[in-house]
Amino acid sequence: MNNQSKIFVAGHRGMVGSALVRKLEHEGFKNLVVRTSSELDLRDQTAVENFFDGEKPEYVFLAAAKAGGIVANNTFRAEFLYDNLMIQNNVIHQAYKQKVKKLLFLGSSCIYPKMAPQPLKEDSLLTGLLEPTNEPYAIAKIAGIKMCDAYRSQYGCNFISAMPTNLFGPNDNYDLQTSHVIPALLKKFHEAKVKNDESVTVWGTGQPMREFMHVDDLAEACIFLMEKFNGPGFVNVGTGSDLSIKDLALLIARVTEYSGQITFDSTKPDGTPRKLMDISLLHKMGWRHTISLEDGLRHLYKDIQQKL
Secondary structure, three states, X not given: OOOOOOEEEEOOOOHHHHHHHHHHXXXXXXXXXXXXXXXXXXXXXXXXXXXHHHHOOOEEEEOOOOOOOHHHHHHOHHHHHHHHHHHHXXXXXXXXXXXXXXXXXXOOHHHOOOOOOOOEOHHHOOOOOOOHHHHHHHHHHHHXXXXXXXXXXXXXXXXXXXXEOEEEOOOOOXXXXXXXXXXXXXXXXXXXXXXXXXXXXXEOOOOOEEOEEEHHHHHHHHHHHHHHOOOOOOEEEOOOOOEEHHHHHHHHHHHHOOOOEEEEEOOOOOOOOEEOEOOHHHHHHOOOOOOOHHHHHHHHHHHHHHHO
């Protein structure tokens, strides 16, 4: 890519897409193409075909997706499967038809089997059963990886895939019913501090282990992969370290300066016991993350306090 390359960032208003736009603009890329969901419904085959035919982007970052936390994944199972399949099918197919030079498809670490060996290696895909609560989303993302591989194999398309770990950062969703764990906990602890609540209840036992990466690091990694990686399969993107949900809650209490009690509701689901990415492939290519979890959380909390 050069700074005049026409680049379509699908999902530019989401957490990942907006981070990609910020990073690309910072790196001097001037010819970005974006559309809101009201301007272009990526689930609409004809609309996507007309868009690609008119704009003819050279590069595509496919960050658009219906995503959410454990409650949203388990509640809206049909939408998570249908919407994501339609989005990626339409964009990947039109990228092929319009001879896009390169496409990067973004998935999620939830594609791995629930009981896959830790840390999660790329070759563990499809070696076991998925976590039931997010199975529809995972199946859609696995289909996206395989679609990129199939179009590479049959048509010679340079379509690549990246699977990030759990993300946090600006433009996240803070709805307690549909959000991921970090925004949900930030909101809970912030509100408890403002109200002087004596305790905060965290879903689950607190025992599951999770890895978290700032979305700005992911954006940098995606641009790196777009420029350096040209192969089938996918590349894990993460930090290589994790912590328990209990330790995360304690860290967020410290960041938000909440001093009350923390309790855990073990009647609520824990999800996968552990999800730590093996990032040796990415490290061999020469990329490493730079934003620590605590630094990222402190910066994020400073930015979002007025919105919570």
